[in-house]
Amino acid sequence: MTRYYxxxxxxxxxxxxxxxxxxxAPDQYGVEYLFIPRWVFLVIIxxxxxxxxxxxxxxxxxxxxxxxxxxxSLLGIYTFGMxxxxxxxxxxxxxxxxxxxxxxxxxxxxxxxxxxxxxxxxYLLGLTxxxxxxxxxxRFIPSLIMNMIIISIFAYPLRKWFHFLKRRMEEEEKI
Amino acid sequence: xxxxxSNKRLIILLVCIIILVALIGYSMSERRSLSWPEQFISDxxxxxxxxFSRPAHFVxxxxxxxNDMRNIYEENRIxxxxxxxxxxxxxxxxxxxxxxxxxxxxxGVKESLNNxxxxxxxxxxxxxxxxxxxxxINKGRQDGIEVNMAVMTSKGLIGKVRQVxxxxxxxxxxxDQDISNRISAFVDGNETIYGFIEGVDEExxxxxxxxxxxxxxxxxxxxxxxxxxxxIFPSQLLxxxxxxxxxxxxxxxxxxxxxxxxxxxxxxxVLVIERGTTTLHPSIDxxxxxxxxxxxSDEEGEDSES
Numbered sequence: 001m002t003r004y005y006x007x008x009x010x011x012x013x014x015x016x017x018x019x020x021x022x023x024x025a026p027d028q029y030g031v032e033y034l035f036i037p038r039w040v041f042l043v044i045i046x047x048x049x050x051x052x053x054x055x056x057x058x059x060x061x062x063x064x065x066x067x068x069x070x071x072x073s074l075l076g077i078y079t080f081g082m083x084x085x086x087x088x089x090x091x092x093x094x095x096x097x098x099x100x101x102x103x104x105x106x107x108x109x110x111x112x113x114x115x116x117x118x119x120x121x122x123y124l125l126g127l128t129x130x131x132x133x134x135x136x137x138x139r140f141i142p143s144l145i146m147n148m149i150i151i152s153i154f155a156y157p158l159r160k161w162f163h164f165l166k167r168r169m170e171e172e173e174k175i
Numbered sequence: 176x177x178x179x180x181s182n183k184r185l186i187i188l189l190v191c192i193i194i195l196v197a198l199i200g201y202s203m204s205e206r207r208s209l210s211w212p213e214q215f216i217s218d219x220x221x222x223x224x225x226x227f228s229r230p231a232h233f234v235x236x237x238x239x240x241x242n243d244m245r246n247i248y249e250e251n252r253i254x255x256x257x258x259x260x261x262x263x264x265x266x267x268x269x270x271x272x273x274x275x276x277x278x279x280x281x282x283g284v285k286e287s288l289n290n291x292x293x294x295x296x297x298x299x300x301x302x303x304x305x306x307x308x309x310x311x312i313n314k315g316r317q318d319g320i321e322v323n324m325a326v327m328t329s330k331g332l333i334g335k336v337r338q339v340x341x342x343x344x345x346x347x348x349x350x351d352q353d354i355s356n357r358i359s360a361f362v363d364g365n366e367t368i369y370g371f372i373e374g375v376d377e378e379x380x381x382x383x384x385x386x387x388x389x390x391x392x393x394x395x396x397x398x399x400x401x402x403x404x405x406x407i408f409p410s411q412l413l414x415x416x417x418x419x420x421x422x423x424x425x426x427x428x429x430x431x432x433x434x435x436x437x438x439x440x441x442x443x444x445v446l447v448i449e450r451g452t453t454t455l456h457p458s459i460d461x462x463x464x465x466x467x468x469x470x471x472s473d474e475e476g477e478d479s480e481s
Contacts, residue, residue: 018311080192
């Protein structure tokens with residue numbers, strides 16, 4: 001049962017990103033900045049750091065597929081991007097696990113790379129015409145700040161939770 | 176760390192890139208219907224999304240109501256003043272409707288382009304990355320939704336159905352920047368002026384109403400409605416109001432900017448419109464995508480004969 005906890009949490013976050021957050025999104029109330037939640041991906045990077053490269057890549061690809069199918073209808077972009085970035089940044093070595101700041105910085109680096117990668121793909125495929133300056137000021141920086149605040153708040157509980165999961169799974173294995 | 180990019184991994188990466196390109200090419204092909212794994216994923220996730228969106232819409236609606244309560248007095252005053260005009264208008268409308276029916280009876284027209292049936296649906300998601308303007312609704316093929324049906328709110332047209340799954344479907348809003356996202360429309364005035372609604376203008380945020388005849392006389396404040404000539408939309412669905420217009424870059428046509436009457440940001444319940452009449456009689460219909468207005472007048476002629 002414990003092994004499905006992570007999937008369930010990620011899935012609920014995924015739904016919240018697309019459904020609940022979009023109903024309350026600030027740009028509906030006259031704010032000109034776009035806040036793009038990347039919470040699923042932040043947790044995936046944390047999972048990669050605390051549970052190993054295999055886990056990170058697996059969830060990266062799984063939720064990449066869901067992003068592609070449900071939100072973009074352009075297959076492949078998120079699957080490849082989230083999978084590859086999660087693979088590269090799943091640095092599950094003690095230095096990253098002990099230093100929470102480093103883990104937070106890694107996850108922020110991950111969403112930066114992901115955002116730029118998706119923007120580049122959309123630009124390449126001609127699906128967007130906005131220039132780099134507008135992308136930076138309207139979308140990227142506000143989203144980055146929002147995601148940064150969220151992950152800074154939840155980094156500590158998240159680490160506790162991953163340790164808790166690890167302990168529970170070890171206990172279950174003994175039984 | 177030592178084997179970060181060993182030979183084997185490099186090959187896997189290259190294969191992945193090839194698959195990525197192939198997938199993008201596959202999914203960018205026009206008029207692709209959803210494959211069954213995609214339908215399975217969107218249907219099962221859609222179920223959960225519906226469960227999440229109902230309470231969220233309820234809470235959002237509650238706060239909106241509280242907000243509305245503050246300017247209720249002002250609104251009430253304005254509405255009361257409109258009410259007198261409304262009574263006069265109502266009489267006029269009834270008179271015109273009766274007249275219209277009589278005239279239709281005399282010439283034998285039974286169906287017209289503005290017959291339609293309405294299904295209401297709940298908005299269950301919106302793409303969080305906002306690179307496209309798609310929303311998901313909780314009605315699919317099982318409820319009779321088909322690709323390219325018009326979608327509107329009570330205030331006006333918002334878009335068309337893009338992809339249909341069994342229990343959910345994706346709606347492409349008018350504001351989406353896709354090149355193929357265009358809708359045939361006309362200006363409701365003394366003379367009908369035809370054109371296309373094509374995405375939004377980046378600077379102003381208004382909808383672009385393009386391909387207007389250079390000689391056409393447009394006025395600000397005129398309303399733009401769907402023409403029904405595309406073959407799938409009914410006619411007379413309100414899109415918005417013209418705020419400004421200009422000659423296009425080649426000087427051959429005019430472009431007008433339209434303020435949409437519907438609110439594209441706060442969407443909770445939408446209406447999916449199915450047109451009552453088919454463009455062509457089923458026995459002579461080669462395929463259902465007749466884009467030419469001529470076929471439509473043909474079929475009306477045929478109807479009146481029979």
